[in-house]
Amino acid sequence: MKISGRWHRAIEAQHSERCVSILDQTLLPHTVDWRTLNSLEATAEAISVMRVRGAPLIGATAAFGLYFGVNESASDEGLALAYDKLLATRPTAVNLRWALDRVRRVIQPLAPSERALAAWEEACRISDEDVAANKQLGEHGLALLQQLKPRSPGPLQLMTHCNAGWLATVDWGTALSPIYHAHEAGMDVHVWVSETRPRGQGAALTCFELKEQGIPHTLISDNNAGHLLQRGLVDACIVGADRVTSTGDVANKIGTYMKALAASAHGVPFYVAMPVSTIDWTISDGIRDIPIEQRAESEVTHLAGVDIAPVGTRARNDAFDVTPASLVTTFITERGLVTPTELHRLHF
Amino acid sequence: MKISGRWHRAIEAQHSERCVSILDQTLLPHTVDWRTLNSLEATAEAISVMRVRGAPLIGATAAFGLYFGVNESASDEGLALAYDKLLATRPTAVNLRWALDRVRRVIQPLAPSERALAAWEEACRISDEDVAANKQLGEHGLALLQQLKPRSPGPLQLMTHCNAGWLATVDWGTALSPIYHAHEAGMDVHVWVSETRPRGQGAALTCFELKEQGIPHTLISDNNAGHLLQRGLVDACIVGADRVTSTGDVANKIGTYMKALAASAHGVPFYVAMPVSTIDWTISDGIRDIPIEQRAESEVTHLAGVDIAPVGTRARNDAFDVTPASLVTTFITERGLVTPTELHRLHF
Numbered sequence A, B: 001m002k003i004s005g006r007w008h009r010a011i012e013a014q015h016s017e018r019c020v021s022i023l024d025q026t027l028l029p030h031t032v033d034w035r036t037l038n039s040l041e042a043t044a045e046a047i048s049v050m051r052v053r054g055a056p057l058i059g060a061t062a063a064f065g066l067y068f069g070v071n072e073s074a075s076d077e078g079l080a081l082a083y084d085k086l087l088a089t090r091p092t093a094v095n096l097r098w099a100l101d102r103v104r105r106v107i108q109p110l111a112p113s114e115r116a117l118a119a120w121e122e123a124c125r126i127s128d129e130d131v132a133a134n135k136q137l138g139e140h141g142l143a144l145l146q147q148l149k150p151r152s153p154g155p156l157q158l159m160t161h162c163n164a165g166w167l168a169t170v171d172w173g174t175a176l177s178p179i180y181h182a183h184e185a186g187m188d189v190h191v192w193v194s195e196t197r198p199r200g201q202g203a204a205l206t207c208f209e210l211k212e213q214g215i216p217h218t219l220i221s222d223n224n225a226g227h228l229l230q231r232g233l234v235d236a237c238i239v240g241a242d243r244v245t246s247t248g249d250v251a252n253k254i255g256t257y258m259k260a261l262a263a264s265a266h267g268v269p270f271y272v273a274m275p276v277s278t279i280d281w282t283i284s285d286g287i288r289d290i291p292i293e294q295r296a297e298s299e300v301t302h303l304a305g306v307d308i309a310p311v312g313t314r315a316r317n318d319a320f321d322v323t324p325a326s327l328v329t330t331f332i333t334e335r336g337l338v339t340p341t342e343l344h345r346l347h348f
Helices: A040-047 A056-071 A078-085 A096-109 A112-147 A176-186 A203-212 A223-228 A256-265 A341-345 B038-048 B057-070 B075-086 B092-105 B112-147 B176-184 B201-215 B223-232 B256-265 B339-345
Strands: A011-014 A021-022 A034-037 A156-161 A189-194 A217-220 A236-239 A243-245 A248-252 A270-273 A320-323 A328-332 A337-338 B009-013 B019-023 B036-037 B156-161 B189-192 B218-220 B234-240 B243-245 B250-253 B270-273 B322-323 B332-333 B337-338
Touching: A011 A056, A011 A112, A011 A337, A011 B075, A021 A056, A034 A040, A034 A056, A040 A056, A040 A217, A056 A078, A056 A096, A056 A112, A056 B036, A078 A096, A096 A112, A096 B092, A112 A270, A112 A328, A112 A337, A156 A176, A156 A203, A156 A223, A156 A256, A176 A189, A176 A203, A176 A236, A176 A270, A189 A203, A189 A223, A203 A217, A217 A223, A217 A337, A223 B201, A223 B223, A223 B256, A223 B322, A236 A256, A248 A256, A248 B009, A248 B270, A256 A270, A256 A320, A256 B223, A256 B256, A328 A341, A328 B256, A328 B339, A337 A341, A341 B189, B009 B112, B019 B057, B036 B038, B038 B057, B038 B075, B038 B339, B057 B075, B057 B092, B057 B112, B075 B092, B112 B270, B112 B332, B156 B176, B156 B201, B156 B256, B156 B270, B176 B201, B176 B234, B176 B270, B189 B201, B201 B218, B218 B223, B223 B256, B234 B250, B234 B256, B250 B256, B256 B270, B256 B322, B322 B332
Parallel strands: A156 A189, A156 A236, A189 A217, A236 A270, A270 A328, B156 B189, B156 B234, B189 B218, B234 B270, B270 B332
Antiparallel strands: A011 A021, A021 A034, A243 A248, A248 A320, A328 A337, B009 B019, B019 B036, B243 B250, B250 B322, B332 B337
């Protein structure tokens, strides 16, 4: 997608030097800083501190991290070490494990001397496929949006949460891909962007993306979502996912669940957009089986370095919550649109 | 309630000088600054910019404001001007109009020379009655909390939203009064405090109050409420109210509605604590009839002076939402505990 009119991916492979450039998302929206990753250490750090984030982008970045790992030490031990180090960076997004497993499956049988190149190529393939998948799911999502009738005169009113745009993927995004496609197709759309405390990815990243693509949008506090849904100001919600169970339970950014409850209370469709790689076929009960990352208390007690509570205040910081399948209207994937009960058809 | 161990009211009448001291809530939690109000102008400003806030405290402060108004100009015109100026400061809390009407009803029939003293005395009575009402509703609320069985071993887990503590009233608070009474009665309680974006009154004010009273509490982002309710970590929600219709619809801080939906989804009782003066007997449909204050976009786009979104981002800032009566388990008032369908019994 575009920044200042120029097309970028959120992670860009530099083939000549075999390194990658990432847009450091901790500095957005005010600073656009591209950062080179060329080691296992730097890649693991970038995922941990969320210079890159979003389930598909974490997967793609980790794949390159595994390349750096075997480039530094191609032995079985080196591979295992790199795999474990990367897997430990974030617990909830299943794409991380999916991408690491995929690269390892390709390179494990190879002689150590052949592993690095094969890992690089597989990581590039994962990136390219992510772009293609997100483009495709955006086209499927567009068809869905075209069927919606706005509740009020004016644009189609969409609500999203956190950032599931191109910055959460390699390109196009998941939840935002249908919106980008709708905008390109000339549809009149407007997006309600919820701030997404504690880290504010809605305010910082989604507003940044939508501004750069020229799509009308309005920032709201997370608390405002229920009110807008109640007042008929939202025609559909679209969010991404960090992990979806085989039965359609959805782990996504904390706060997603309350939006889904409110959408359901007002008969507003609630769409979850994700590549099939986000589905964890090994589990069926999202509330029981998806590990929820606990992040630092300071993300809650501070904002942009400012202490919002009395000194010493304790906080709890669950980074994700689980929306049960019953609240999901439709999954938007690169293989098409499915309801929760049809999800299993994608398992082949 | 206490600050650094010393008992205070959130607004304190200085009888000798006929002025009032308020704790400037825009400076909390880091600075405890008492500010003298001694004019209509200063009082209206303090309400508008939220140096004082919370429906009952707005009412009490406005009553003193009307005293300052007639002290400055005791004519019918002076009274009308002061009344209108104060009424225009905040649109949603009905206690503002209730308190202004009460003082005006007392002083309007009097000779101008007698109005100021009568207004001062009525304002003091409103303050004192607010303290008594909140103490009483806290005792009724305590009885309710004593009947609850914690879902898990350990303390009774309560969740609140925004600040409905003593800083929102003259003393004791509404939602927090039962909690203070429970703590005094030796009950083991723990409070989940939601930050309450955009203005962060949960983080800044409720955490401040609970810390000063020594009550265990944990700050969460607003987004985390649904997750904690889903995981069985909340035994009851208690919130305050800015206006309650005759049928039990509740206008309260933006975000209350989504908490009520989530509590209902998990069978967790949702209590609304308020003095009877918060009930607006003239309206029955909260969604249709309660005016929702729209505040500045910058409250959403900025936090503590920091720009959280790209420069120029537009925002929408509804300060309140309406929770339909069907989601309220019990109203906790100074006249006792009532369900929404029993609310009309308090109308006499």
